[in-house]
Amino acid sequence: xxxxxTPEQLDTFxxxxxxxxxxxxxxAQSHFNQLCDLLGVTPPTVADPQGEWFCFEKGVKKTGxxxxxxxxxxxxxxxxxxxxxxxxxxxxxxQLQQYAPALNNPPxxxxxxxxxxxxxxxxxxxxxxxxxxxLDDLRDPEQRQRLGWAFTDPDRLKPDxxxxxxxxxxxxxxxxxxxxxxxxxxxxxxxxxxLTRLLFCLFAEDIGLLPGQLFSNLLAEARQSPAxxxxxxxxxFRAMQHGGRFGLARIPWFNGGLFDDATCLPLEKAxxxxxxxxxxxxxxxxxxxxxxxxxxxxxxxxKRSQLGAHYTDAGSIRRLIEPVIRDPLWAEWATVKGxxxxxxxxxxxxxxxxxxxxxxxxxxxLRTFRVLDPACGSGNFLxxxxxxxxxxxxxxxxxxxxxxxxxxxxxVGPEAVLGIELNPYAAELARLTVWIGEIQWMLGHxxxxxxxxxLKPLNxxxxxxxxxxxxxxxxxxxxxxxxxxxxxxxxxxKQLAELGNQYAGLLRRAYAGRxxxxxxxxxxxxxxxxxxxxxxxAQRAGLVATNSIRGGQNRKVLERIRETGTIFHAWSDxxxxxxxxxxxxxxxxxxxEAGQPVMLDGQPVAAIxxxxxxxxxxxxxxxxxxxxxxxxxxxxxFFGLCLAGAFAVDSETARRWLxxxxxxxxxxSEVLRPIWxxxxxxxxxxxRWVIDFGTDLSESEAALYEAPFxxxxxxxxxVRMSNREKSRVDYWWRHGRPxxxx
Numbered sequence: 001x002x003x004x005x006t007p008e009q010l011d012t013f014x015x016x017x018x019x020x021x022x023x024x025x026x027x028a029q030s031h032f033n034q035l036c037d038l039l040g041v042t043p044p045t046v047a048d049p050q051g052e053w054f055c056f057e058k059g060v061k062k063t064g065x066x067x068x069x070x071x072x073x074x075x076x077x078x079x080x081x082x083x084x085x086x087x088x089x090x091x092x093x094x095q096l097q098q099y100a101p102a103l104n105n106p107p108x109x110x111x112x113x114x115x116x117x118x119x120x121x122x123x124x125x126x127x128x129x130x131x132x133x134x135l136d137d138l139r140d141p142e143q144r145q146r147l148g149w150a151f152t153d154p155d156r157l158k159p160d161x162x163x164x165x166x167x168x169x170x171x172x173x174x175x176x177x178x179x180x181x182x183x184x185x186x187x188x189x190x191x192x193x194x195l196t197r198l199l200f201c202l203f204a205e206d207i208g209l210l211p212g213q214l215f216s217n218l219l220a221e222a223r224q225s226p227a228x229x230x231x232x233x234x235x236x237f238r239a240m241q242h243g244g245r246f247g248l249a250r251i252p253w254f255n256g257g258l259f260d261d262a263t264c265l266p267l268e269k270a271x272x273x274x275x276x277x278x279x280x281x282x283x284x285x286x287x288x289x290x291x292x293x294x295x296x297x298x299x300x301x302x303k304r305s306q307l308g309a310h311y312t313d314a315g316s317i318r319r320l321i322e323p324v325i326r327d328p329l330w331a332e333w334a335t336v337k338g339x340x341x342x343x344x345x346x347x348x349x350x351x352x353x354x355x356x357x358x359x360x361x362x363x364x365x366l367r368t369f370r371v372l373d374p375a376c377g378s379g380n381f382l383x384x385x386x387x388x389x390x391x392x393x394x395x396x397x398x399x400x401x402x403x404x405x406x407x408x409x410x411x412v413g414p415e416a417v418l419g420i421e422l423n424p425y426a427a428e429l430a431r432l433t434v435w436i437g438e439i440q441w442m443l444g445h446x447x448x449x450x451x452x453x454x455l456k457p458l459n460x461x462x463x464x465x466x467x468x469x470x471x472x473x474x475x476x477x478x479x480x481x482x483x484x485x486x487x488x489x490x491x492x493x494k495q496l497a498e499l500g501n502q503y504a505g506l507l508r509r510a511y512a513g514r515x516x517x518x519x520x521x522x523x524x525x526x527x528x529x530x531x532x533x534x535x536x537x538a539q540r541a542g543l544v545a546t547n548s549i550r551g552g553q554n555r556k557v558l559e560r561i562r563e564t565g566t567i568f569h570a571w572s573d574x575x576x577x578x579x580x581x582x583x584x585x586x587x588x589x590x591x592x593e594a595g596q597p598v599m600l601d602g603q604p605v606a607a608i609x610x611x612x613x614x615x616x617x618x619x620x621x622x623x624x625x626x627x628x629x630x631x632x633x634x635x636x637x638f639f640g641l642c643l644a645g646a647f648a649v650d651s652e653t654a655r656r657w658l659x660x661x662x663x664x665x666x667x668x669s670e671v672l673r674p675i676w677x678x679x680x681x682x683x684x685x686x687x688r689w690v691i692d693f694g695t696d697l698s699e700s701e702a703a704l705y706e707a708p709f710x711x712x713x714x715x716x717x718x719v720r721m722s723n724r725e726k727s728r729v730d731y732w733w734r735h736g737r738p739x740x741x742x
Contacts, residue, residue, distance in 0.1 A: 003040025003148075004141070013038055014135045017114050020085065027114055028071050028082040029056055038138065039148050044072065058103060059402075069099035077154050078108040078119075087113045093120060097446030101391075102398045107154045119150060119157065126159045127166060127285040163287040170286060171294035173278040174199060177271055186265055192425050194265050196432055197237055198275065199295070200258060203436060204240075206283040207443060209454065211249045216279045223272045233264035243453075256435065256455025288437035289314035292378025292429040316576065317384050317486075323569040323589050324542035325371060325482050326388050327596055333396055336362045337403075344403055359400050366393050367411050372480035372538070374466040374525060375487040376419030379430030382461070383437040385484060386417050390441050410447060414438050418478050419461035427463040434458060467524050472506035477532055483541040487525035489583070491546075492518045492553070496724070514560070518553035520546060526557040526588070533592055534564045542589040547573045549586050550611045558610040561590045568594035571601055572612040586612055644728055644736025645716035647691045648675065654689035657707045664704045671705045695738045702733045709733065 005013075013034055020027060036043040048054040058079070059069030072080035079100065081092040092111035100109065100122065109120040119131040137143040149156040174195055181191045205215040218236065222229035239246040241260060243253030267275070290313070336358050343355035371385040393412045401407040414434045421427040435455050442449055460478075469475050477483075495504045499521075507524065508517050515527050522545045529541040548554055550572065561567060569589030576585040597604055598614075605614030649657075657668045675690040691712055693702040703709045712733050720732035728736055 005038050005040075005144075009038060010139055014138065018135055020114060022085075022114075024082050024084040024087070027084075031082070031112070031114055032056075032072055032080070039144060039151065041148070041151050044074075059099065069102055070096060073103055073106070074151060075104065075106075077106060077152075078110050078150050079103045079106045080110040080112065083111065083113045085114045089113055089116065089118055093118070094446030097444060098394075099398065100445075101395055102402070108150050108157065110150060117147065119147070121157055121159055123158050125163055125287075127161050127163060127282050129157070129159045131157070161285075163285045164290060166281055166283075167286045167291055167294055170199075170202075170278060170281050170283065171291075173274055173281075174295065177274045180271060181265060181267075189424065190263075190265065192428065193261065194263070196428055197258060197264075198233070200432065200436075201236070201240075202275075202279055202281075203283040203286065203439075204254075205279075207439065209252055209254075209439075209449075211251075214246065214249050216276075219272060219276050219279055222267075223269060223276060226267060226269050226272055229267050229272060230264040234262045237262035237264065252451050253453040254455050255453035255457070256431075257457055258432070258435075258455060284440070286436070287314075288383040288433045288440065289317065289380050291436065292380055292383075292426070292433040296378045296423075296426050296429050314380075314384060316574075317381055319571060319574075320484055320542035320544070320569075320587050320589060321381070321384050321388055323596070323599065324484055324540045325385060326392065328540065329366070329369070329389075329392055331596065332365070333362060333392070337399060340400070340403060340405075355403070356405060359396075359405060362396065363393065363408070363411070366396070367416075369412075369482075370416060370418055370478075370480040371482045371484060372418040372420075372477060373485040374420045374477055374483065374528070375485045376421045376426075376430050376461065377423075377486065378426045379419065379433035379461075381484050381486065382417040382419055382430060383433050385482075386412075386414065386434060386437060387441060389416050390438075394445060410442070410445075414456055414458055415460060417460065418480055420464060420466040420477070421461065422463070422465050424463055427461060430461050431458040434461070467528070468503070468506060468510060472510065474510045474528075477528060477537070479537040480532075481539050483529045483532060483538050484543070485525070486544040487522045489546050490521035491548075492520060495521060497722075516553040516556050519557065520548065520554050522546065523549065523554055523557040527560065530557070530561045530564060530590070533590070540589065540591040542569070542587065544576065545586050545588065547584045547586045549588070555610050558588070558612070562610050565590055565592045566594050566598075567608040567610075567612075568596060568598050570599075570608050570612050588612070641735055642737035643690065644723075645712070645719060645732075647712065647716065647735065648688050649691065649711065651687035651689060660707050662704055662706055666704070668705055668708055671702070671708050692735065692738075693733050695734065697733075699733055 016034070017027075017031060022030075033043045041047075044051070044054045044056055051058075053075035054073070056072055057070075058073030070079035071082045072078075074080075079096050081096050083089060083092045089111040092113075093109060096103075096109040096111065100106065105122065105124075107121065107123050109122050111118050111120070115135055117133040119133075121129045131146055133143050133147060138147075146157065178191050178195055181195075182188055201210065201215045204210045205213065215236070218232055222232060236246050236251070237259045238244075239251040240254040240258075241262065242255075244251055340355040340358050343351040343358070345351075366389060369389060371382070371389070373379075373381045373385070376382055389412045390410060393410055397407045397410070417434060419427070419430055421430060435458070439449060439454070465475055466477070467475055490498055495507075499507070508515075511524055511527060514531075515523050522543075526543055526545065526549070529538065529543060532538040533541060545554075549558060558567070567588060567590045569587075571587040574585055574587060576583050598606065598608060600608050600612070600614040603614075605616055607615045609615065654672055657672060660668060662668065671691055671693055672689055673692050674685070675688050676685060680686055680688075691708045693705075693708075693712075702712075717732045720728050723729055725736075
């Protein structure tokens with residue numbers, strides 16, 4: 001750093017504050033100004049006399065007593081809080097965490113008790129790193145440089161490791177352990193239960209709920225004698241279930257159902273080595289928005305093939321959470337806050353009480369707000385919905401305090417989110433995701449946990465079918481203010497194979513007249529959400545679908561939504577990750593009435609149609625979903641051919657085959673043809689070709705076109721052999737519906 005204090009300046013500063021007996025209030029500004037002088041930084045009152053970007057006592061009078069939200073604040077750099085000599089800096093940190101949103105979430109939170117300075121990083125989406133400096137550390141130029149960066153270049157202190165990276169590493173380690181346990185013959189469900197409990201122990205240790213290095217020490221001991229691990233772990237699980245002692249350590253009461261079963265599987269030394277490696281990660285930093293998805297891939301044997309695949313990031317999910325949950329609530333609060341300010345401006349006790357009543361009414365509205373994800377998977381939508389509600393409640397309390405009212409304790413909790421999930425692995429992880437997200441939010445905002453018990457039962461996340469009851473009738477959903485989620489994608493043609501003939505038949509009968517028989521599976525969730533809104537069992541919904549919902553039979557459900565309500569927010573064709581694969585989706589928000597600006601693909605429009613196009617009255621856009629066939633065109637066009645198999649190839653493959661000879665000296669061009677669909681007609685040919693053996697060639701005749709036949713033999717025949725239609729099995733080398741009329 002350019003400024004270097006003299007040894008005498010350092011000696012004077014260190015001696016002054018080592019011997020100081022001043023109170024926090026008397027010492028804070030003097031200490032900070034002298035520190036600025038030591039670092040070569042202009043102090044606040046000189047650098048910014050107006051206090052717009054660098055000042056003491058940033059904020060307002062606090063209802064709990066004292067001035068300001070932070071003793072010192074520097075915009076886009078830090079918030080700084082002092083405590084008295086040798087006082088607990090944790091108290092100061094919690095205060096800064098509580099007020100960070102009102103201070104524009106500075107990247108650094110710095111606390112000081114005159115003898116120690118702690119710099120806590122507060123960057124978005126990174127692990128938290130803490131730098132501690134004693135008085136004597138200030139003699140070290142590197143330590144002073146680090147403190148100087150807090151004033152001039154806080155990004156130099158930004159940790160390199162992201163929360164996503166920590167979560168990915170943790171999921172890989174536990175996924176590998178799960179695979180080994182299953183290979184040894186343990187029941188997959190039992191493996192998942194045990195590893196879920198062990199996973200939570202790792203998290204609880206790193207956030208301080210398990211004292212000291214209790215779980216890490218347990219692992220270290222068990223690595224010396226693996227046979228003792230099941231008994232030790234079971235003893236710890238029992239202590240966590242009810243609260244009590246584990247050895248000399250006092251264990252909090254966790255409950256929540258997670259530790260109802262204290263069973264632990266036997267682990268070998270290699271397994272314990274894996275757990276020990278996992279324990280070295282910072283489990284306090286795992287990211288709940290992706291946590292469940294990644295761990296489900298490791299714990300559910302049916303999803304192991306997705307390990308290492310991409311996942312949906314939190315930003316994509318927020319594109320539904322924000323318009324469906326956040327924005328309407330913020331609009332409500334703006335109205336309430338304006339009325340409160342008017343009440344308080346009157347200056348009478350009666351008007352003040354009226355403002356308090358308005359505040360309490362809105363907080364009660366938040367605390368009874370319920371969000372349902374009827375296909376909640378491992379809980380990423382539920383976590384982000386809960387975080388959104390808690391963020392709103394926290395900001396509302398801060399803004400009310402700025403108006404001079406008492407700030408309360410946050411009361412929005414996991415009971416705010418409701419889920420339905422058939423997969424037992426995912427349902428268990430969804431509960432864990434919500435619990436971890438709740439704990440992280442409370443501690444990250446400076447609040448103590450309610451430990452009676454720490455984990456509240458999450459019976460609101462139900463393990464059942466969201467569409468049908470066991471007797472085949474339509475399932476019910478609990479009432480909620482908002483419905484969000486990413487229901488399963490399964491096209492009409494795959495439903496019989498994936499769901500079974502009986503279930504698919506029951507499903508179509510239960511929703512007959514509401515969901516067309518040829519619709520994708522996701523459409524059933526759209527229709528049920530629409531019905532919930534129509535019955536006033538919900539106010540808004542935001543769901544993800546494949547982008548094919550814009551057309552064909554799928555579009556019928558969006559047309560019904562438009563008949564009984566409105567689509568107020570949509571992204572028509574966006575990238576997404578589903579079951580580890582990259583897909584294109586539509587995000588659709590709908591309600592009885594919009595009540596907010598109508599947005600399509602990020603732009604305001606007058607209305608959104610069922611095909612997810614928009615109309616702007618000024619531009620005269622048309623709703624093409626209302627177009628009907630013209631009688632004059634009857635007989636001019638009809639449904640095209642149905643391949644029923646992988647007959648299509650790319651242009652490079654087709655060109656190669658067109659140059660190859662055959663035993664009967666006939667060219668492959670006789671069975672290779674370019675193929676066009678509607679998109680090709682309107683947007684340009686995509687270069688696809690199709691193998692077409694017509695309706696007359698026998699299997700032996702088709703086999704003479706060697707390269708195309710070999711492709712169909714490898715790609716089409718294995719699938720056709722299990723087809724229900726006899727003709728598709730007998731003539732597997734031909735198209736499912738050839739359409740010779742074309």
